Amino acid sequence: MSATREDVGGTPLPPGWAKPAHQPDAFELTTTTFAERAAKTMARPFARGAIANATDHAAALTTARFVGTDHEALREEARKIRAHAIANLPDYLDQWIDQAERKGTIVHYAADESEARRIVAQICTDQQITRVVKSKSMASEEVSLNSALEAVGVDIYETDLGEFVVQAMGDRPGHVIAPILHRTKDEVHELFSAMAGHELPNEAEALTAFAREGLRHAFLTADAGISGGNFLIAETGDVLLVTNEGNGRLTTSLPPIHIALVGIEKVLPRRRDLAVLLPLLTGHGTGQQITTYVSVSAGPRRQGEPDGPEQMHVVLLDAGRSALLGGEFEEALHCIRCGACQNVCPVYRQVGGHAYGWVYGGPIGAVLTPLFRGQEEAGELAQATTLCGACDDVCPVKIPLHDLLLNLRRRSDAEGHVPRHEQVAFALWAQVWSRPLLYRASTAVARGSLRALARNGVVSAKSPLLRRWTAGRDLVVGKRPR
Amino acid sequence: MTDRASFLAAIRSTPRGLDPGLPDRREAPDAPTQLRAGEERPDRLQAEAEAASTIVHRVTAVDVGATVASVLVQADAQRIALTTDLAPFADDVQAALVAAGLTVTEYVEVAPDRARAGALDATVTGCIAAVAATGSVVTSAAGAGRAGALIAPTHICVVRDEQIVGGLHELFDGDALAEAGSLFALQSGPSRSADIEKVLILGVHGPGNVHLIIVAPD
Ligand code: SF4
Numbered sequence: 001m002s003a004t005r006e007d008v009g010g011t012p013l014p015p016g017w018a019k020p021a022h023q024p025d026a027f028e029l030t031t032t033t034f035a036e037r038a039a040k041t042m043a044r045p046f047a048r049g050a051i052a053n054a055t056d057h058a059a060a061l062t063t064a065r066f067v068g069t070d071h072e073a074l075r076e077e078a079r080k081i082r083a084h085a086i087a088n089l090p091d092y093l094d095q096w097i098d099q100a101e102r103k104g105t106i107v108h109y110a111a112d113e114s115e116a117r118r119i120v121a122q123i124c125t126d127q128q129i130t131r132v133v134k135s136k137s138m139a140s141e142e143v144s145l146n147s148a149l150e151a152v153g154v155d156i157y158e159t160d161l162g163e164f165v166v167q168a169m170g171d172r173p174g175h176v177i178a179p180i181l182h183r184t185k186d187e188v189h190e191l192f193s194a195m196a197g198h199e200l201p202n203e204a205e206a207l208t209a210f211a212r213e214g215l216r217h218a219f220l221t222a223d224a225g226i227s228g229g230n231f232l233i234a235e236t237g238d239v240l241l242v243t244n245e246g247n248g249r250l251t252t253s254l255p256p257i258h259i260a261l262v263g264i265e266k267v268l269p270r271r272r273d274l275a276v277l278l279p280l281l282t283g284h285g286t287g288q289q290i291t292t293y294v295s296v297s298a299g300p301r302r303q304g305e306p307d308g309p310e311q312m313h314v315v316l317l318d319a320g321r322s323a324l325l326g327g328e329f330e331e332a333l334h335c336i337r338c339g340a341c342q343n344v345c346p347v348y349r350q351v352g353g354h355a356y357g358w359v360y361g362g363p364i365g366a367v368l369t370p371l372f373r374g375q376e377e378a379g380e381l382a383q384a385t386t387l388c389g390a391c392d393d394v395c396p397v398k399i400p401l402h403d404l405l406l407n408l409r410r411r412s413d414a415e416g417h418v419p420r421h422e423q424v425a426f427a428l429w430a431q432v433w434s435r436p437l438l439y440r441a442s443t444a445v446a447r448g449s450l451r452a453l454a455r456n457g458v459v460s461a462k463s464p465l466l467r468r469w470t471a472g473r474d475l476v477v478g479k480r481p482r
Numbered sequence: 483m484t485d486r487a488s489f490l491a492a493i494r495s496t497p498r499g500l501d502p503g504l505p506d507r508r509e510a511p512d513a514p515t516q517l518r519a520g521e522e523r524p525d526r527l528q529a530e531a532e533a534a535s536t537i538v539h540r541v542t543a544v545d546v547g548a549t550v551a552s553v554l555v556q557a558d559a560q561r562i563a564l565t566t567d568l569a570p571f572a573d574d575v576q577a578a579l580v581a582a583g584l585t586v587t588e589y590v591e592v593a594p595d596r597a598r599a600g601a602l603d604a605t606v607t608g609c610i611a612a613v614a615a616t617g618s619v620v621t622s623a624a625g626a627g628r629a630g631a632l633i634a635p636t637h638i639c640v641v642r643d644e645q646i647v648g649g650l651h652e653l654f655d656g657d658a659l660a661e662a663g664s665l666f667a668l669q670s671g672p673s674r675s676a677d678i679e680k681v682l683i684l685g686v687h688g689p690g691n692v693h694l695i696i697v698a699p700d
Contacts, residue, residue, distance in 0.1 A: 008597035054680055065514055073511035080502045087501035090494040097486060103664070109489035161686060162677035178677060185679045204681035212686060219687075220600045246632045246673040246688025253628035253665075254596055264493070269504055271659070275650035279515040289514060289530060290616040290670050293632070293688065297623075297665035305663050306565070306627040307593040318489065326497030 010217030017195050017214075018156065018167055029357035029369070029377050034384050038351035047182040051174075051352050054181050055343040061287020062340060062394070078280050079398040081273050082334035085234075089325060092234040092267045093316070099237025100314060103299030108315040110143075110261075117148035119315050120226070120259060124154050127257055127311075129223040133215070135243060135251040136160040137228025138176060138337060139261045139317050141359045142372070145226070156226075157218040159247035164211055165191065174353040176360060177285050177339040182352050215247070225251035225309070229262035230281065230336070232314075235270045237298045239314060242281070242291035249295045258300070258309040263317050265333040271296075277336060280396035284340035320372040328407055332367050334397045341391035341401060347384050356381060363391035363401040367408065375412050382408035510651040515615050517648030523614040524696050527646055530617025531694050534671030535684060539695045546571045546695060547578030550606055550638055553693050555582055557636045559604035563589040567608035567625030571640055571697075575606060589630045599629065604636035610666065611658035612641040612694075615649040618670040619694065624663030631669055632688035639669075640695045 028037060041047050066074075085092055097107050108123075110116035116139075123129070132154050134140070146156050146167075158167040162179035165188055166172065173179035180188070189202040192210050200206055227248060231240040239260050241248040252258045268277065282291045301308030324330050342348045342362030353361030357378065358369045366385055370378040382405050391401040510516070517526060528538045539549050554562060562579065564572060564586055579586050589605060592598045607626035609619040619639045621631045631637055647653045659666050673688030684690040 009600045050679070057680065069514050070512040074513050077505050077511045080505045083500065083502050084504045087499045090490050093493065094490060107486070109484040109486060111484045111489065111492065115484060159687065160677075161675045165677070180677055185681075188678055204678040204683055207678060208675065208683045208686055215687065216600060220596045244674050245686040247686070249632060249667060250629060250687055254600075270654075272651065272654040275510060275515070275654050276513070278650060279513045283514065289534070290618060290668065292534070292670050292672070292674055294618075294668040295628075295665060296667065297628075299664050301623070301628075302664045305623045306590040306630065307599070308623055308628045308664060316489070318492070322493040322496055325493065326499045330499040 008217065008220040010215070010220060011213040012217050013157075013214040014195055014197065028354075029373060032357070034355055034357065034380050037357055038355035041182065041352040041354055042350065044182075046184050047352055048350065050184070051181055052349050054175075054178060055349050058177075058285075058287060058340070058343045059394070062284050062343075065283040065287050065289070074276060074280065075396055075398050077276050078396055079334070081268065081276060082336070082397045083331075085267050085269055086265060086325070086330060086333045089264065089267065089322075092269055093264060095234040096232050096237055096267055099235065100239075100298060101237070103237050104312065105237060105299045106311065106313045108313060110315050110317045110319065113143040113319050116143040116261060116315055116317050116319065117145060120145060120261065121148050121152045123257075123259060123313055124149060124224070125152055127224070129154060129257065131155045131157070131218070131222045131224075133157045133159050133218050133222040133225050133247075133251050133255060134163075135225070135227040135241065135248040136163045136179070137226070137261055138359055139228050139263050140226065141173065142319060143261070143317070145261065157215060157222070159215050159218070159245075159251060160243070161208060161211055161245060164215065168195065172354060174361070175339060175342060176337055176353075182354070219250050219254050222255040224257040224259055225253075225255040226259045226261065227251050229260050229266055229314075231274070231277065232262060232267045233269075233271050233274070233296070234267055238271070238296045239298070240274070240294065240296045242278075242294050244286070244288075244292045246293050249293050252295065252297060253308055256309055257311045257313070258297075259313045259315065261315045261317060263319075263321060265321050265335075281336050281338050284394065284396040285338040324371060329367070329371055329404060331399050332364070332371060332404060334399050335364055335368075336397060337364075338396055340394045340396065344390040344394045346386050346388060346390070351384075355384070363405065364399075367401060367404045370408055370412070375415055379408075379412040379415070382412060513649070513651075515613075515650045517615050517652075521614070523646040523648055524643060524698070526614040526648075527612055527617060527641075527694075527696065530615060531671065532617075534617050535674075535692070536617065536671045537691075537693045539693065540698060541695060542698050542700060543571070543574075546640060546697060547574035547576075549695055550575050550640075551578040551582040551584065553638055554579065554584060554604055554606075554636070557604060557691055559584070559636055561587070561601060561603045561634075563587045563592050563599075563602050563605050563630070563634075565589040565605065565607040565626040565630045567610070567622070568606060568640060569608065570642070571608070589627060593627055593630070599633050602634040604638065605630055605634045606638045606640070607631050608640050609645065610662060611653060611656075612646045612696075613648075613650060613653050613668065614646050616668065616670055618668040620653065620658065621667050621669060622659075622662035623665040624661060628665050628667075631667070632673065635685060635689050636691040636693075637689040638693040638695065640697060642697045643699050646696075
């Protein structure tokens with residue numbers, strides 16, 4: 001497969017580009033505290049400003065998108081669809097598997113993270129895959145797929161522009177939708193110039209072009225494409241993928257093998273449910289009318305089709321999901337990973353995604369991380385919120401994040417993790433107080449936040465999205481130690 | 483190795499959560515991705531497509547070939563491929579391109595060689611539908627192929643008036659997707675990224691130059 005590799009168009013990236021000096025092999029969850037991680041981001045003035053700006057922008061676009069429509073009815077419909085799908089998860093998965101297999105998809109079953117890594121590594125070994133293009137997948141972050149594949153001799157190219165930067169920097173994504181929210185153009189410029197071996201123009205356009213050329217070469221020579229999946233459609237066996245750059249579809253179209261790693265909770269009953277979920281995923285994610293590329297595929301290339309992979313594998317990932325079914329945290333499985341709750345969270349807006357120590361940041365990260373990684377490792381995250389409820393108001397599928405966070409706190413208190421929590425809350429609070437600017441920002445959030453934000457043209461205090469938040473809920477940043 | 487039976491059994495063994503029932507109302511709730519009362523489909527399609535940075539041309543059937551040719555001349559495209567879903571207009575387009583001094587290939591011939599497909603300057607495709615309220619064209623693996631509509635820096639898509647549906651509900655409830663093959667895709671404007679300091683860049687991995695030709699009934 002690699003004979004004609006070097007002469008196909010695009011510009012090969014220099015060897016070793018994906019092996020930066022610093023590799024994020026282990027998540028920091030176990031080795032550092034929330035406050036320590038938060039302090040790292042807060043020490044970088046750019047990151048703090050950029051995160052706040054970008055999240056303001058996203059929140060404002062979301063609000064604007066649904067003006068003049070019955071947004072609430074749409075969210076309620078979406079909530080019901082997700083609740084129904086999750087309440088009947090085994091049946092819909094069964095149906096999805098039947099349909100997918102009928103269309104030639106090879107389905108694999110990963111009960112936990114290590115099994116997911118083993119399965120994908122095995123496919124790579126069996127099929128002699130040595131070069132992989134990858135489209136952004138949070139599930140693959142969850143299972144640390146890249147390092148497992150590198151261990152069996154696979155070169156991986158993250159093809160989402162932001163993820164490509166993250167990979168080359170040895171960083172971790174800072175936001176579920178915008179992975180390099182916390183990075184400057186100068187940092188990207190420095191990185192790409194070093195990779196290119198000469199100084200590139202310090203402009204987003206030129207930097208993007210550099211990445212495109214390198215990744216184009218990778219697309220044209222990869223043995224396999226690995227993606228996640230935004231939804232699985234039970235009635236048709238479809239895997240749905242949305243991207244704005246087009247890298248998702250190229251990943252699943254050009255290489256001879258497509259492997260998708262998808263969490264089991266992504267199932268929707270019918271294609272028509274997309275008419276409800278897609279506008280919400282996009283509108284709450286980026287504020288667009290629709291994501292530029294929405295690709296829905298079932299099985300490999302069929303007879304008579306001009307292009308497409310010869311094999312399609314889907315790895316269904318449980319890894320802690322089924323344990324939430326039927327319990328008080330089941331609603332966390334309704335999440336469609338739009339990132340909106342991060343954008344409005346006063347804590348996330350200060351500390352960024354890395355502080356949460358694992359894959360997901362913001363309110364949904366504070367809920368999912370303790371549930372997936374355990375109270376012992378991550379219980380403190382439930383304290384990393386102000387309980388202001390802004391996340392409830394913005395969530396497109398109406399997950400009661402506020403209640404889930406309270407329940408988590410209660411549970412971890414019952415399990416006797418109190419002292420560490422208090423330490424964390426205090427440390428967070430102290431971080432904020434020790435920095436005058438930050439303090440002012442946090443009190444703006446805590447007291448007049450909506451008015452302050454609205455004055456900057458950010459959100460309207462009358463926004464239906466934030467109605468409940470504006471109803472006078474008490475806002476507190478951190479907790480004073482008792 | 484976990485197999486299907488044990489994987490599903492583990493999930494089935496959990497208690498069952500609250501089921502509000504699958505909503506199945508005939509009237510879908512209001513969404514920005516639906517046609518509004520009084521709107522004409524081609525007009526909304528044009529407005530939404532333009533909002534997503536697509537360049538829209540509204541023509542009658544006789545002008546399709548000339549429109550395609552002028553876009554490709556302007557884009558200075560040399561390596562051009564047509565996909566099979568262009569069928570009703572393929573001959574006209576082919577003739578107009580030849581008249582303009584351009585050479586054309588069939589995407590089905592180019593596609594098996596990734597390197598050749600990756601070196602195309604432009605593709606011209608049809609579609610299986612267009613969605614007015616989202617400004618999207620819907621392409622299929624069976625027609626434009628999986629990558630036919632986004633492999634080259636310039637993409638021209640031709641849609642006939644009667645192929646336009648109002649919104650997403652109409653698309654998924656209708657039968658436009660029935661013969662799509664192994665993939666269908668909604669594509670709405672140029673490839674884009676705002677990853678670097680929120681600066682919007684068009685044409686990242688897919689085309690930056692995207693044209694939609696809406697063909698009015700004669
Ligand atoms: S919890 Fe809701 S708002 Fe947050 S990412 Fe998930 S779906 Fe979006």
